Amino acid sequence: MYFGLSEEQQSLEDNIKKYLEDNASLDSIKEVAGGDSAKSADIHKGLLELGISGLMVPEEYGGLELDMLFASVVSGALGSGTAPVPYAGAYVMAPIALTLAGSDSQKENWLPKIAGGEVVIGIGLSEYVGAREDAAITASGNTISGRCLFVMDGKDANAYILANKAGELYLVDAKAKGISLTELVTVDKTRPSIELNLDNVEAELLPGSESNQEVINKVLDAGRLMLAADSIGASQIMLDKAVAYSLERKQFGRVIGSFQAVKHMCAEMAAELEPCHSMIWHAAHCYDHDPSQARLMACHTKAHVSEVGQQISKTATEVHGGMGFTDELGLHYWFKRIGLNRQLLGSPELVREEAARIQNFDQSPAGGQSKKEVGNPLLV
Amino acid sequence: MDLEYGPEYNDFREEVRSFVKANEGVNLLGKSLRSSERVEWQQKLIDNGYFARSTPKEYGGFGGDIDILKSRIIAEEFAKSPIPKPLGGQGIQMLVPTLLELGTEEQKQAYVKPTLRGEIIWCQGYSEPNSGSDLASLQTKGELDGDEWVINGQKIWTSTAKFAQMCFCLVRTEPDAPKHQGISYLLIPMDTPGIEIRPIMQMTGDADFNEVFFTDVRIPATNIVGERGEGWKVANATLTHERGSLADPDVMMNRLYALIDLMKSETIDGERVIDKPAFRDRLLRVQGKVLAQQANALRLLSSSINKGQDTTMARFITKLIGTELRHELEGLAIDAMGEMGTLYEDSPHLRDSGSWQMSYMYFLGLIIGGGTNQIQKNIISERALGMPKEPKIPGA
Numbered sequence: 001m002y003f004g005l006s007e008e009q010q011s012l013e014d015n016i017k018k019y020l021e022d023n024a025s026l027d028s029i030k031e032v033a034g035g036d037s038a039k040s041a042d043i044h045k046g047l048l049e050l051g052i053s054g055l056m057v058p059e060e061y062g063g064l065e066l067d068m069l070f071a072s073v074v075s076g077a078l079g080s081g082t083a084p085v086p087y088a089g090a091y092v093m094a095p096i097a098l099t100l101a102g103s104d105s106q107k108e109n110w111l112p113k114i115a116g117g118e119v120v121i122g123i124g125l126s127e128y129v130g131a132r133e134d135a136a137i138t139a140s141g142n143t144i145s146g147r148c149l150f151v152m153d154g155k156d157a158n159a160y161i162l163a164n165k166a167g168e169l170y171l172v173d174a175k176a177k178g179i180s181l182t183e184l185v186t187v188d189k190t191r192p193s194i195e196l197n198l199d200n201v202e203a204e205l206l207p208g209s210e211s212n213q214e215v216i217n218k219v220l221d222a223g224r225l226m227l228a229a230d231s232i233g234a235s236q237i238m239l240d241k242a243v244a245y246s247l248e249r250k251q252f253g254r255v256i257g258s259f260q261a262v263k264h265m266c267a268e269m270a271a272e273l274e275p276c277h278s279m280i281w282h283a284a285h286c287y288d289h290d291p292s293q294a295r296l297m298a299c300h301t302k303a304h305v306s307e308v309g310q311q312i313s314k315t316a317t318e319v320h321g322g323m324g325f326t327d328e329l330g331l332h333y334w335f336k337r338i339g340l341n342r343q344l345l346g347s348p349e350l351v352r353e354e355a356a357r358i359q360n361f362d363q364s365p366a367g368g369q370s371k372k373e374v375g376n377p378l379l380v
Numbered sequence: 381m382d383l384e385y386g387p388e389y390n391d392f393r394e395e396v397r398s399f400v401k402a403n404e405g406v407n408l409l410g411k412s413l414r415s416s417e418r419v420e421w422q423q424k425l426i427d428n429g430y431f432a433r434s435t436p437k438e439y440g441g442f443g444g445d446i447d448i449l450k451s452r453i454i455a456e457e458f459a460k461s462p463i464p465k466p467l468g469g470q471g472i473q474m475l476v477p478t479l480l481e482l483g484t485e486e487q488k489q490a491y492v493k494p495t496l497r498g499e500i501i502w503c504q505g506y507s508e509p510n511s512g513s514d515l516a517s518l519q520t521k522g523e524l525d526g527d528e529w530v531i532n533g534q535k536i537w538t539s540t541a542k543f544a545q546m547c548f549c550l551v552r553t554e555p556d557a558p559k560h561q562g563i564s565y566l567l568i569p570m571d572t573p574g575i576e577i578r579p580i581m582q583m584t585g586d587a588d589f590n591e592v593f594f595t596d597v598r599i600p601a602t603n604i605v606g607e608r609g610e611g612w613k614v615a616n617a618t619l620t621h622e623r624g625s626l627a628d629p630d631v632m633m634n635r636l637y638a639l640i641d642l643m644k645s646e647t648i649d650g651e652r653v654i655d656k657p658a659f660r661d662r663l664l665r666v667q668g669k670v671l672a673q674q675a676n677a678l679r680l681l682s683s684s685i686n687k688g689q690d691t692t693m694a695r696f697i698t699k700l701i702g703t704e705l706r707h708e709l710e711g712l713a714i715d716a717m718g719e720m721g722t723l724y725e726d727s728p729h730l731r732d733s734g735s736w737q738m739s740y741m742y743f744l745g746l747i748i749g750g751g752t753n754q755i756q757k758n759i760i761s762e763r764a765l766g767m768p769k770e771p772k773i774p775g776a
C-alpha cells in the first residue's frame with residue numbers, strides 16, 4: 001500500500017510551480033489583471049510546452065493519457081501560482097467529454113489539437129448544475145438556441161461544449177453563425193468568464209452523451225476535482241505566506257508569530273488544509289479506480305475544500321493586518337480565485353445536495369442500514 | 381422590563397414617519413461630499429432634530445434634550461426608507477464627540493458645526509507602518525517651536541485622507557515619557573505645506589486609504605486636544621465611538637432585509653433560493669445572530685439612560701461580533717447567487733450594484749481595521765473577563 005504522489009507526479013508539480021515562479025510573478029499577474037493579454041498568452045504558451053494540454057488526451061490521439069491524480073497535481077500548481085490560463089475546462093473536462101462521448105470523427109478532429117495546444121474548448125455546464133435566471137439551451141434538428149452562463153475557459157475559445165438540462169453535450173464551433181459572446185466581469189481577474197447567447201447555432205451532439213447522464217457526470221466530477229485542487233494549491237500558498245509574514249512582522253517588540261492568537265490562527269489553517277491534500281488524492285484515485293465512490297468523493301471534495309478555502313483565505317488575510325487588505329501585497333488574487341472556485345460547478349450547498357442524491361438519502365427507508373447502502377468510500 | 385416607548389414617543393414616531401414620507405424623493409446619489417445639495421440636506425436633518433439632536437445649538441446642533449429613545453426611533457424609521465441617511469464618517473462619529481467632551485471652547489466653535497454640516501471631512505491619523513496593533517509605539521514626531529507644532533513622520537491606512545480637510549492625529553511630543561504618556565492629539569489642516577498623500581489600492585479595487593507623509597508640517601500650538609502627553613487618553617475616548625459605529629445593528633438589519641429579498645428573487649432551476657432548506661437555514665441562523673446583536677444594542681441603549689446598569693461586556697463584544705457577522709451575512713448573499721455572486725465592477729447581470737462582493741471584502745477589512753479582532757479578543761479577556769495580560773517582553 002502506498003498513499004501519496006508518485007515521483008513523476010511530484011516532479012510535474014515542481015516543474016509547473018517553478019515555471020510559474022519564474023514566469024508568472026505577482027507583478028505579471030497584476031499586469032494580466034490590468035488587461036495585458038499578451039502576458040497571459042506568454043504564460044499559457046510556456047505551460048503548453050510543459051504539456052498541460054495533453055494530460056487527459058488518449059495516447060492514440062497524441063496525448064499523454066495520464067490519470068486524474070496527475071491532472072489534480074497540475075491544477076493545484078496552477079492555483080498556487082494563480083496562473084492566468086485555461087485549464088480545468090479546456091484541458092481536462094473537454095478532452096474527457098470528447099473521449100467518453102465523441103464520435104470517431106469528433107475525436108480525430110479535436111483531441112490531437114487539444115494535445116498539441118492548438119485549440120481551447122470552453123465548457124458550459126452551469127445550466128445542468130443549477131440554472132440561474134432560467135438560462136438553458138435547447139436543440140432543434142442540428143442547431144441549438146438559448147444561453148449559457150459562466151462558460152469555463154470560454155474566452156478566446158475555438159469551440160464550446162455545452163450541456164442541455166438533460167446533460168446532453170453539444171459541440172459548437174466558436175465561429176458558427178448566431179453566437180454572441182458577452183464578457184462577465186468577476187472578482188477573479190486571472191480567469192475570464194463569459195456568457196453565450198445562441199440563436200439557431202449549428203451544433204453537433206456528442207453521440208455518447210445522448211440520453212446518458214453518466215458522461216456529463218464524469219465530466220462534472222473531473223471539473224469539480226480540478227477546482228478543488230486549484231483552491232487547495234491557492235490555500236496552501238496563503239497559509240505559507242501568513243506564516244512567513246508572522247515571522248517577519250514585529251509588534252509590541254516581538255514577532256507577531258510569537259503571539260498565541262496568531263499561532264492558533266496558523267495552526268487551525270494547517271489543521272484544516274492538511275487533510276484536503278489527502279482528500280483530493282483519494283478522490284482522484286476513486287475517479288479512475290472506484291466508480292462506486294467516485295461521484296461522492298468528487299462532490300464532497302469540492303464542497304469541503306470550498307469551505308476550508310474560504311476560511312483560510314479570510315484568516316491568512318487577517319494575519320497580515322492592514323497589509324493583507326492591499327493590492328500591493330496581492331493576497332487578494334488568491335482570495336478571489338478561491339472565491340470563484342467555490343461558486344463554479346455548484347456552490348457547497350448545491351454540491352452537498354447532490355451528494356445526498358447520489359446516496360439515495362431521500363429514498364432510504366427510515367432506520368435503514370445506511371452503512372450498507374452507502375458503503376464507506378475508505379473501505380473498498 | 382419595560383419596552384414601551386410611551387405615548388409621547390408614538391407621536392414622535394408619527395412625526396418622523398411623515399418627514400420621511402415627505403422627503404422620499406430626495407436623492408443624493410452622485411452628489412459629491414461637501415456639495416451644496418449634501419450640506420443642505422444635512423442642515424435640514426439638523427433643523428428637524430433628526431441629526432445631531434442633542435448637540436448644543438451654539439455648536440451647530442439641534443439643541444434638544446438627550447433622548448436616546450427618540451434617537452432610536454429616528455434611526456429605525458430612517459433605516460426603513462431609501463431617503464439619504466445622515467452623514468457618518470470619522471469626523472462625525474469620532475472627532476465631534478471628542479471635541480464636545482475634551483475640546484476647548486475655540487475648537488468646538490471652529491469645528492463642530494462645519495463637521496456636522498458635512499463641510500469639513502476628517503481623517504484619522506493613528507496607525508503607522510510600525511505601529512498598528514501596538515499603536516502606542518507610534519513615532520511621528522511633534523516639536524513645539526514658538527507657537528507652532530512642527531510635525532515629521534508618516535501615517536498609514538489613513539482612510540479618506542485624499543479628500544479630508546482635517547486630520548485628527550496622534551503624534552509623539554514627549555519622547556522621554558513612557559510610551560503611553562508621550563503622545564498628543566493634534567488637529568492638522570490637510571492643506572498645510574509639507575503633507576504628502578499617497579493612495580493605497582485595496583483588494584476591493586478602490587483606494588480609500590492612504591499613506592500620509594509629514595515633512596516639517598507647521599500648525600498652531602493651539603491645535604491640541606487635551607494636554608500635552610494626554611493624547612492616548614483622548615484617543616481612547618474616541619476609539620470606543622469608532623468601535624461602536626463599525627457594526628451598526630440598524631444597518632445590519634437593513635442588509636438582512638435586502639438579503640431576504642435577494643434570496644426570494646434568486647432562483648436555481650426555477651426554485652427560489654429561499655425555499656432551499658440548506659440556504660434557508662443559513663439565512664435563519666444569520667437572522668438569529670442579527671437579532672441577538674440588536675438586543676445587545678438595546679441593552680447598551682438602556683444603560684445610557686439608566687445609570688448604573690453595567691454593560692462593560694456588552695460594549696466590548698460589539699466590534700468583534702458585528703464585523704464578523706456582517707462578513708458572514710454578505711458571504712451568504714454571494715453563495716445564494718452562486719456564480720452570479722462573483723460578478724463585480726460593471727459586469728452584466730450584476731445584482732445590487734455589486735454591493736455584496738464589495739461589502740464582503742470591506743468587512744474583512746473592518747475585521748482588521750479599528751483594532752483587529754484578535755486585539756478585541758485580548759481586550760475582552762483582559763478588561764472584561766479580568767484575565768491576566770501576556771507577560772511583556774522586557775524593553776518593548
Ligand SMILES: Cc1cc2nc3c(=O)[nH]c(=O)nc-3n(C[C@H](O)[C@H](O)[C@H](O)COP(=O)(O)OP(=O)(O)OC[C@H]3O[C@@H](n4cnc5c(N)ncnc54)[C@H](O)[C@@H]3O)c2cc1C
Binds near residue numbers: 751
Ligand atoms: C479598511 C481599513 C481601514 C483603516 N482605516 C484607518 C484609519 O482611517 N486610520 C488609522 O489610523 N488606521 C486605519 N486602519 C489601520 C488599522 O487600525 C490597523 O490595520 C490595525 O490596527 C492593525 O494594525 P496592522 O495593520 O499594523 O497589523 P499588525 O498589528 O501588524 O497585526 C498583524 C496580525 O498580528 C495580530 N496581532 C498583533 N498584535 C497582537 C497581539 N498582541 N495579540 C494577538 N494578535 C496580535 C493582529 O491581530 C493581526 O492578525 C485601517 C485598516 C483597514 C484594514
